[in-house]
Amino acid sequence: MLKSILLVDDEAAILRALNRLLRRAGFTVHTANSGKEALAVLSQNDIQVVLSDFRMPYMTGGELLLRVKEEHPHIVGLVLSGYADLESVTSILNSGTAYKFLHKPWDDTALIAQIEMAFEHWATLQKQHGLTRMVWESDEALFEINAQGIVSHLNPAACDLCCASENDVLRQPISEFLHAVSPRQIEQLCLNSETQTELVYEDNIFELACRPTANSLWILSVRQKSHNGGLGVKHLLHRSEIIRRLSEWILPDKETDQCTPLPSACLIYMDVNRFKTFNDSLGYQEADKLLAEVAHKLIEHKPAGSYVGRITGDEFVLAIPGISSDEETLTLINQLLKVFENPITFANRQVYISFSVAYAIAPVDGRCPEDLLQNAQAAASYSKRRGRYIYPRYKPEMNKRNNELMTIQSDLYRALERNEFSVVYQPKVSFSNGRILGAESLLRWKHQTLGMISPATFIPMAEDNGLIEAIGEWVLATAATQSKFWQLDGLPSFLLAVNLSGRQLQEDGLLDTVRSIIRTSGIDPTLLELEVTETFLMQDIDHSLSLLHELKSIGIRLALDDFGTGYSSLNYLSRLPVDTLKIDRSFVVDLEESKERYNLVRNVIRMSHDLGMQVVAEGVETQTQFELLKSLNCDEVQGYFISPPVSPDKFRMLLENQPLIDNNYNLALPAFAVE
Known part of the structure; x- marks a missing residue:
């Protein structure tokens, strides 16, 4: 069966994230950004399921699904919204206008599973009066029951499970035969038809799932579960x-x-x-x-x-x-x-x-x-x-x-449209002359009530929820445009670096997005550097190589970020078309105490230079670290010793007041550094 779903949401970022997720999962996806547009799409396409936001201007998700039920009664409607809307959604759930409520933020795997259940529900409704003969011949034990758990129909596998004949079970409470199933559990299953409950019955694990049919009856499936955690692994x-x-x-x-x-x-x-x-x-x-x-x-x-x-x-x-x-x-x-x-x-x-x-x-x-x-x-x-x-x-x-994180996760969806994001810039300075050779663009989020939220908190959330593509695109466009403004003002040119997440690098349209931003902002592509993480590249080296070469063809430079936090980079480093290697701050912080760490960094710098790469040391915070890296012929330095990430106005001041560092230090190095 072709599984065709319509997504309705007034937020473009959420539509893109859902569209990408569901297409990858094999669904045929249509989209609409309003109730009016959704009704037009439904009139022209064969669609089984509608997944709609609740809060939308002009026509709410509840009003839309009511129209859908009236005009397209065969379509299954779902509501996708935040917990704050649950009370408002309850009435349309009770009326049967919507099949179920799904909450934002969502988990990808769970969301796909729930949508699959909606298509199963659609298929069940098409049968009108219960299951076909083929289904009733299934090895799975199936009971047709009402909300009180009275059995009106069952298949042979259900008779075997009950150790009774069909006539003995018909018109009897199912709890009489499945003693682990209480009347209260049956009521809960029928009221919330997507619920799945695991019960212990005669020392075996059974999964009970209840789904509605016609005439206020439900089909209760009882499936024995093996002790394999769902992965086929014994024990x-x-x-x-x-x-x-x-x-x-x-x-x-x-x-x-x-x-x-x-x-x-x-x-x-x-x-x-x-x-x-x-x-x-x-x-x-x-x-x-x-x-x-x-x-x-x-x-x-x-x-x-x-x-x-x-x-x-x-x-x-x-x-x-x-x-x-x-x-x-x-x-x-x-x-x-x-x-x-x-x-x-x-x-x-x-x-x-x-x-x-x-x-x-x-x-x-x-x-x-x-x-x-x-x-x-x-x-x-x-x-x-x-x-x-x-x-x-x-x-x-x-x-x-x-609990606080749940609030942050929910508000992340609207942070972009509320203009709560900003970009700051941290300079990368040459060891040889102290001038700014580059800058890393870093995202910041100032929440309306919680204040500044750490990127370490919200970036993983954005990656998990599929919002990182839209946010990353905004960061790249904002930084590229800002760099062009500085250039037009006659300030010294430098290499602008922007991080790409693993999710962005998997996006099919990444190349087109980068080209479009370069064209719109007017930035010289040779002054743009994209930073990619070592961990992502090592997951699929062949795909990574192809992608990096395509990005290089645009004219931009590439940097390998967080070097040293992965494992197998040394095996593949010579194959990667990267221009810059960034030594992770975790290696820099122990540089002055650890001879082993010092020797490792020295060897990485030598190897990178042999491969024709520039080397940037991240997280440099002390003069001693600076001097040690300089003695090892590192090319550039980035860290609080030079400057923290700063606003565009403050970065302009840094560009206007170069060089930023004086190289005439008189500092005694550790003994192992002068051997």
Whole structure:
């Protein structure tokens, strides 16, 4: 079946993000930026599902879906909006105008799954009176029930599951035959038809899903689930199975109905970093195979008596009984991560996997399994924000921070249209004469109520939500236009650098976008440099090479950013058509204390010069670091020792007052630097 969906939203950035995501997932996508335009598109196209924003001028999403229901009753309507609109949306959900409510910000994988369910719902409605004979001959146990759980129809597989004949089950409550299913659960399933609930039934895991048919009846599917966490990996548990295992260690006190941990238990939460880039570059099926490889390694190296589970797409947990100390937990975490120091050979390439890791220990961090899991996840979110090598234990203030992040994530969608973004510029200065050779353009966000938001917080959000393409395009256009203004004012020319995210580099229209911005701004392409990260390039070296050569053909320069944070760059560096290599600040910060780090930086500079590349040292903050890098023949310096990132007006002052540094320092270098 051709799956045709109409996206309706008055924000162009959101339409682009959704359009790109759903096309990659195999849907036929139409778009409209208003209710009026949506109705026109529907009149000319065969569409099964409409996904509409709620807050739109002239015609709200609710008003649009009411018109759709009246004029196109076969179409399934969905609302995509923020939590703030939930109360307003409830009435149209209850009236049947909309099939379900999806919230912003969205998770790509979950959104696609929900839309797939909407198409399944559309197909069900076409059958009018339940399932066809072919479906009823399915191996999956299927019951047709009303909202009270009374069975009106069932298939042979359902009879086998109930160990009863069809006549025995008909017109009886399903809870009489599936004792794990309570009338309350049936009611909840029918009221919220997209809900899926996992239940333990006779020591097996079953997944129950309820979807509506005609005449206020529902089809309840009961599918036995294997213990493979959804990836086909033996001994990889589902979330419900992890909860059950934890319940064996965190036992409820029947008299007080309170949870008393007996004995202590530790839950380590492991979130694969930037896994969406693997989904985008490999496709969801291949990316799941990669996750299976990760799961195999975790299970192979887990401690005896522990369990590995998969919570969501790329999030795993390790549940261990009897651990109560931070020292023991951190030792275990380091042992697990050591397994992933070497690449995973996958699909004829070497892939490096890293994690954001955190943990929680019962009873201090959670007296019940669900609380322990929730708090470990909150700590993992904190770990993701702090960066690599931070493996925190849960603290109560982390939940408060997560609530604040939800606000930031929601407001990010409108930050561009509210003009809350700005661009600042940090100079890159020549070691030889102290003059500005280049500048890096950096994005800043001043929130209306929270003030300045760190890029380390909102940039990953923008990448995850598909907004980074629109934001990145705005940064490039703003910086290029500003550079042209400085040139027209007769200020000294320099190389303007702009960062490209991994998501931008995967965008099909990137080349056309860059060409258009160069043409519109009037910037000389030879004065434009695009910075790409080492980590992204190494994920698919062949695709990276092709893309970089296409960008070079425009006339712009390329820089390899954050060099040294990846793993296999030395193998491929000679193949990359980059002009500049940037040494990551993490190597500069220890330069004056570590002989090993000093020798590494020295060798990188020599190698880069042999390959014809310029070298820029990032994060230089002290005079000693400056002098050491100068003695190693580094070409350019960037960091707070020279200047922090500054506004356009202040950067103009830097351009007008060169050179910025005096090279006549009298400084004693460390002994290893003058050997």
